Amino acid sequence: MADTFRIAVLASGAGTNLQAILDQVHGKDGIEVVGVASEKPEAQALERARAAGIDWAVFPAEEHGGRADRDLAIADWLTERGVELVVLAGYMQLLEPEFLLRFQDRVVNVHPALLPAFPGLDAVGQALQYGVKITGVTVHFVDQGVDSGPVIMQRPVPVPPGRDRGALEGAIHATEHALLPEVIRMIAAGRVSIDPERPRVVIIDRPPRTA
């Protein structure tokens, strides 16, 4: 167990990013997904956790006296499982400051745009509306703002000439499914840190040389 890097995934929806994590990083290189949580009982992500034999739980705000209590319950559940990294994968809720304090610099999110462009909801729709030719994917540490935390990695995605929303979403999702596992592997390998002198700047160390 000492060598295991324990992660949890919070998801609200279909859970395709969770599936990418399960397929690409779970059980490899000492990384284990030890819990999946959602605020929505119907989230398909929970099915995926069940199918993979991973602990899961639902935390609806209404059963916890509101969001603050709900987030504390989630934090306790994660702490019980020894979670070192919390991955938001299509989790549609803001997290309370108390939650973020307990997992300081250990919560990451994937966002379907090149932040700071198009934060918040429907980033793909916002990008099409603006008329950009390049959008992309950002994985960032979560702070108390909306998609405003320090950027870990980004990858550009061109808007297809026909501007077909489905095609663009498909390309962005495929990019998310590659980038998020890559970032998780780098964090688990201890290669990702926030520059203590410039807290907006995320430093990625080179991989160690293999013999």
Place this chain on the structure above:
Amino acid sequence: MADTFRIAVLASGAGTNLQAILDQVHGKDGIEVVGVASEKPEAQALERARAAGIDWAVFPAEEHGGRADRDLAIADWLTERGVELVVLAGYMQLLEPEFLLRFQDRVVNVHPALLPAFPGLDAVGQALQYGVKITGVTVHFVDQGVDSGPVIMQRPVPVPPGRDRGALEGAIHATEHALLPEVIRMIAAGRVSIDPERPRVVIIDRPPRTA
């Protein structure tokens, strides 16, 4: 003359984008740079125009009773030369609405970021400050806002791991020097239009097949 596509360049500074235009598009494919103007007598861009034997002029605001009159004088000077496209290449002044009306959808600007991220001054510094991993270059039509017009083309540029400002500026300038001439060639070839139904959207037609 009938087949010539006449462009003018406005520049405030070193004029390296002007030089890229002179080197890559001037005198080729029927495109002629017929004028270079600046608001600054000391702009190195004017030297480059002189060296290339191109008409040039200086329009300091103080000699024209203010910016509105200056912009009208520039517009007249451009109209006399039959200019079909005005290229802002490091031009550090906003253009008056009257100017833009006279050259409706015929003024383009190059900006050193992936708009709408980092509009305005020192886009490279803004990007480093934010801590993005990907920035880039945008060529867009100019409207009355600050770097807010419809996007024609964009190209991503990764922030180098060491975050060296000089290295990033060099990469962005090299990208500008490729992208801006490419856009000018496409506009001259009649391949660029604003979607009449969605005025934020710039349509790029495919190049015609060559036999």
